[in-house]
Amino acid sequence: xxxxxxxxAELSFQSELDILKSEDTGPKPSNWQLSPQAVVTYLLxxxxxSGKEISAKYIGNRRLIxxxxxxxxxxxxxxxxxxxxxxxxWVSEHLSAAICGDxxxxxxxxxxxxxxxxxxxxxxxxxxxxxxSKDALVPTPLYRAMESGTLCRLEELxxxxxxxxxxxxxxxxxxxxxxxxxxxAVFAERGFNVIxxxxxxxxxxxxxxxxxxxRFNVVVLPLPNDLNQELEIINQRVAEMGASLxxxxxxxxxxxxKKVVTIFRELRGGETxxxxxxxxxxxxxLSTAEAIAVxxxxxxxxxWFGGGSLSAEDISSNIVGAIVKDPVQDKVVLEEYLETVLKxxxxxxxxxxxxxxxx
Numbered sequence: 001x002x003x004x005x006x007x008x009a010e011l012s013f014q015s016e017l018d019i020l021k022s023e024d025t026g027p028k029p030s031n032w033q034l035s036p037q038a039v040v041t042y043l044l045x046x047x048x049x050s051g052k053e054i055s056a057k058y059i060g061n062r063r064l065i066x067x068x069x070x071x072x073x074x075x076x077x078x079x080x081x082x083x084x085x086x087x088x089x090w091v092s093e094h095l096s097a098a099i100c101g102d103x104x105x106x107x108x109x110x111x112x113x114x115x116x117x118x119x120x121x122x123x124x125x126x127x128x129x130x131x132x133s134k135d136a137l138v139p140t141p142l143y144r145a146m147e148s149g150t151l152c153r154l155e156e157l158x159x160x161x162x163x164x165x166x167x168x169x170x171x172x173x174x175x176x177x178x179x180x181x182x183x184x185a186v187f188a189e190r191g192f193n194v195i196x197x198x199x200x201x202x203x204x205x206x207x208x209x210x211x212x213x214x215r216f217n218v219v220v221l222p223l224p225n226d227l228n229q230e231l232e233i234i235n236q237r238v239a240e241m242g243a244s245l246x247x248x249x250x251x252x253x254x255x256x257x258k259k260v261v262t263i264f265r266e267l268r269g270g271e272t273x274x275x276x277x278x279x280x281x282x283x284x285x286l287s288t289a290e291a292i293a294v295x296x297x298x299x300x301x302x303x304w305f306g307g308g309s310l311s312a313e314d315i316s317s318n319i320v321g322a323i324v325k326d327p328v329q330d331k332v333v334l335e336e337y338l339e340t341v342l343k344x345x346x347x348x349x350x351x352x353x354x355x356x357x358x359x
Contacts (some may be wrong), residue, residue, distance in 0.1 A: 006244065008104055009057075009097035012027050014053050017098065018040065021050040028172040029073045031149040031191025036069045039098040043091070057094045058087060059233045064219055065091070072099060072151070077172050077194040079216035085287020086221040088197035091118045092153050095195060105141035106154065109160040118142060119177060132181040142194075146177055149189030154196040158205045165212055168194070173214040185316060188350045196247070201285060227273070231260055233288055245296075247303045253290040257295055257311050259348060260319065264291050267323065267333070272341060279341070280333045284325040294318040312350035319351075320358045331359065 008345035010017060017034075020042055026035030034042065036200035041048070043065050047055030058065060071078045072095065079087040096103035107117060116122075119331075120143050144153035155166065171177055175188040196216065199205070224230035232258050242249040262273065268286040271278050284290070305316050324330040334355070342352040 009093045010101050011095065013055075013094075015040075016032055017101070018029065019048050019050075019052050020054065020098075025049070027259075029191065031189065032073075033101050034098050034214045036066075036073055039069050039095070040065055042098045043094055056236070058091055058100055058326055059229060059236070060087075060221070060224070064221065065169070067217075068095065068219045069099075072193050072195070073194070074314070075175065077196065080197045080221055081218050082199060082221035083201045083286050083287060084199050085289030086223055087289070088199070088221055089140050089155055091221065092093070092155070092195045092197055096151045096153055100191070102150055102345070105145050105150065105152045107141050107159075109154055109156045111159060111161065113160045113164055113322065115167050117138075118164060121177065134182065136302070137179070137182075140173065141290045143177060143186060144192075146171070146186050146188040146192050147176075149191035150200070151192075154194060156198065158198040158200065159209065160206060160207060162206050165206065167208055167264050169211055169215065172212075201323075226262065227265065230265070230288055230291075231258060234261060234291050234295065237292045241292070241296050242299055245298075247299050247302070248297060248308065250302070250308060250310050253295070253299070255312050256298070256312075257291075258282075258317060259312075259351060260291055260315060263319065263337075263342075264322075266341065267337060277340060279337055279357050282330040282333045282349040284323065284326065285320065290322045293320050312354045316351060316354035318359045320355060335359065 011189075019037045024035050024038040026037050028035045032039075040062070042053055042056050044053050044059075044062055050055060068078055068080070068091070072230045080092060089341075092307065093286055096105070107113070111240075117140060120140055121138040122132075123136050123138055126133070130136060138164045139147070142152045154168075161277055171188075174193065177186040179189075181266055198208070200207075224233060235254060236252065237250055238257065243346075264286040266272050266279060267282055269279075270281045294315060297318040298310060301318075302308060302314040320334070323334050338352055338355060338359075342348045342355075347353075
């Protein structure tokens with residue numbers, strides 16, 4: 001497994017999961033490998049019963065994670081809602097890894113997703129030779145999760161067409177998947193549930209029907225309100241991603257991350273951090289995930305084409321790429337920000353000059 005670019009969470013954090021499993025004495029819902037309390041410890045970090053350190057996978061409001069875990073312990077599905085970059089998929093993956101030890105039962109919802117990708121498909125060679133049969137049926141991740149009593153993840157649920165979304169209604173309400181071709185059905189084993197993620201910011205979003213919404217408990221994951229909390233998230237993720245890509249993280253990365261986060265938070269919020277200057281906001285989200293991507297791109301540039309030390313020159317082109325999604329409107333927003341804010345800050349002088357060069 002050493003050459004795999006990105007391992008699933010249950011392999012990347014296997015040692016921590018093993019520690020929690022061996023020391024977890026709390027009651028567990030059916031088919032869960034950890035108690036709800038241990039699942040929360042795994043996600044938010046802390047110490048195992050014997051005092052061993054568990055790293056934080058999500059930095060944010062504890063109550064939100066407790067609500068998500070408590071929902072999955074019932075027969076009600078969970079919908080993680082938020083703007084892009086609020087760690088919805090990350091939380092979904094780690095919840096699945098901690099609860100059932102398998103985060104790979106995923107359906108990526110797109111505009112092209114059809115009912116066969118949600119319910120089940122057919123092996124057409126078998127279908128033609130033998131007709132409809134269990135042997136000819138190709139199970140989807142949802143089908144397998146129902147059979148095994150585990151979790152299925154539905155990523156970007158609102159990307160799917162509304163008619164395909166409603167395929168889930170019977171599964172979520174009756175815990176049963178009809179197979180009319182075989183005059184049969186799959187009945188969910190105890191422990192089965194669904195974690196869906198969705199956002200309503202991007203283009204191409206299909207609203208959930210009221211019937212489907214009622215079958216989900218919605219937990220909204222917000223962008224970090226606190227600067228220090230956002231810095232902690234980005235520092236942690238940049239260090240992890242640098243290690244996985246074999247890219248060293250120089251000592252000055254912390255200072256550069258703070259500058260990038262300052263730029264993003266000011267443009268995202270429409271005012272400077274001190275509240276003295278009102279700013280225009282770009283069309284993009286400038287989320288925490290975008291800041292992480294900017295920093296990892298800068299690290300790669302510094303490692304392969306620079307001297308190894310991270311500088312504004314390495315990061316600036318990535319900043320422009322993250323901010324300027326609309327080449328007309330966003331360029332004006334960034335140019336105005338450079339002249340009214342960054343130009344007056346001595347410690348941002350390198351960013352002012354390098355971003356202007358890229359623009």
